[in-house]
Amino acid sequence: MKIGVIADDFTGASDIALTLAEAGMSVAQFIGVPSDDSDPDLGAGVVALKSRTAPVADAIATSLAACEWLLRQGAEQIVLKVCSTFDSTPQGNIGPVLDALADRLQARGVPVCPAFPENGRSVYQGHLFVQDRLLNESGMEDHPLTPMTDPDLRRVLAAQSARAVQHVPRATVMRGPSVLAEAMGEDAHYIVDAITDDDLLEIGAAARGMPLLCGGSGIALGLPVNFNVTSRPPTWEPVTGPGVVLSGSCSRATRAQVEHYLAIAPHRQIDVRTVLDGSTTVDDVTAWVLSQDTAPLVYSSADPDVVRAAQAEFGTERAAATIESFFSSLATELVTRGLTRLVVAGGETSGAVVTGLKAEALTIGPRAAAGVPLVRAGKTALALKSGNFGGETFFADTLSLMEQSA
Structure with a gap:
């Protein structure tokens, strides 16, 4: 193994696994820290954790355990994969986990860049943009668990980290890998600007030999070439049979996808109150x-005001745990009863579903959308979608794509 990835949620793990697979690496996505060794011919291993909103101590412990396993498999470089909207709170978990990994790996300068230009995420002057909006004007300010109210990543990370946080402007990135690497020579975390894929390729080249990086899937674009890997597309064998869409994300993009699918398929909304009262x-x-002839939609996605009302009535943690547990049990029962195609929207929902299915590893297939691959767990086809990814027709398009070869 050359590259080891520690992902703080399941959709992010699939996202970066796709980036590495499309660059030509042999990739496996593991659900939690494996107990056994990986295939010795594996180029990259992605360990998917459910640590983004876990207690800080738990997030650190599981991330360090994943790091130790990846190092035992021979990983020469570790990537902490976080969301391209840098989802976290003032307490963490990005900063504390990154500090712990930097200490374990004796990493000096650590590049930090969540940019993903293909999906409209860019970092400029240390600020994170979603399309043409600053992060705190993008809808992420209404996230039910990790509301992002400050677009300045320097401030966001500094509030969580015990290490110094510095900034590398795009002008330095454009001067090439050697200048960029030299600019990250001190013991610090470096927020690095990137607004194009070429910027990310420069960051990848500058990171040759660095033990640790942190970012969204885009930060992996320039890493495989450091290990003499050439590009090749992932393959896919068709999966037919009944399907379903499970949506727990409340992001703007997912709500638009839900609205589109409501018009063309059977649907049923899940409410915290009715789940709790039985x-x-x-x-x-x-x-x-x-009983449906068309792949139906089961969703808890709602406007931010509705989510806030449920949180106020039942408590944030209880409301989230209730919905996640419901989707986990529902997915398990549906697959047991013969469903073979599942499209899942939302990082927390995806984590709950995959955990419920007791999948230990996922095979990475071709992309369904930027940042979203088709994946396979045994005979079951899955698409695990981060809330803000994909176009309005994503649900129907992805269910159809699962039935096609690639």
């Missing part, structure tokens, strides 16, 4: 899904 059950929803 009027909505996994058995009832399973029976309803199985």
Whole structure:
């Protein structure tokens, strides 16, 4: 293994796994820290954790355990994969985990860049943009668990980290890898500007030999070439059979996807209150899904005001855990009853679904959208979508793509 990735959620793990696979690396995505060794011919291993909103101590412990396993597999470089919107709170978990990994790997300068230009994420003058909006004007300010109210990544990371946080402007990035590497020579985390894929390739070249990086999937664009890997597309064998869409994300993009799919498919909304009072059950929803001729939509996605009202009534953690547990049990029951195609929207929802399915590793297939690959767990085809990714027709398009070879 050449590159080891520690991802703080399941959709992010699939995202960076796709980037590495499209660059030609042999990649496997592992669900949690594996107990056994990997295939010795594997080029990159991506360990998917559910640590983004976990207690800080737990996030550090599981991330360090993943790091130790990846190092035992021979990984020469570790990437901490975080969301391209840098989802976190003033307490973490990006800063504390990054500090712990830097200490373990004795990393001096650590490049930090969540830019993903293909999906409209760019970093300029240390500030994170989503399309043409600053992060705090992009809808992420309404995230139910990690509201992002400050677009200045220097301030965001400094509030979480015990290390110095510095900035590398794009003018330095454009001067080439050697100048960029020299600019990151002190013991610090470096927020690095990037607004194009070429910028990310420069960061990748500058990171040759560095033990640790942090960023979105885009930061991996320039890494495989350091290990003499050439590009090749992932393959896919068709998966047919019944399908379903499970959506727990409340992002703007997902809400638009939900609205589009409501017009063309059967749908059923899940509410925290009815799950808690027992009027909505996994058995009832399973029976309803199985009775549909078209892949239906089961969703809890709602406007931010609705989410805030549920959080105020039931508590943020309880509301989130209730929905995640419901989707986890529902996915398990549906697959047991013969469903073979699942499209899942939302990082926390995806984590709950994959955990419920007890998948240990996922095979990476071709892209369904930028940052979203098709993946396979045994005979089940999955697409694990970060909330803000994909166009309005993503659900229907992806269910169809699962049935095609590539």
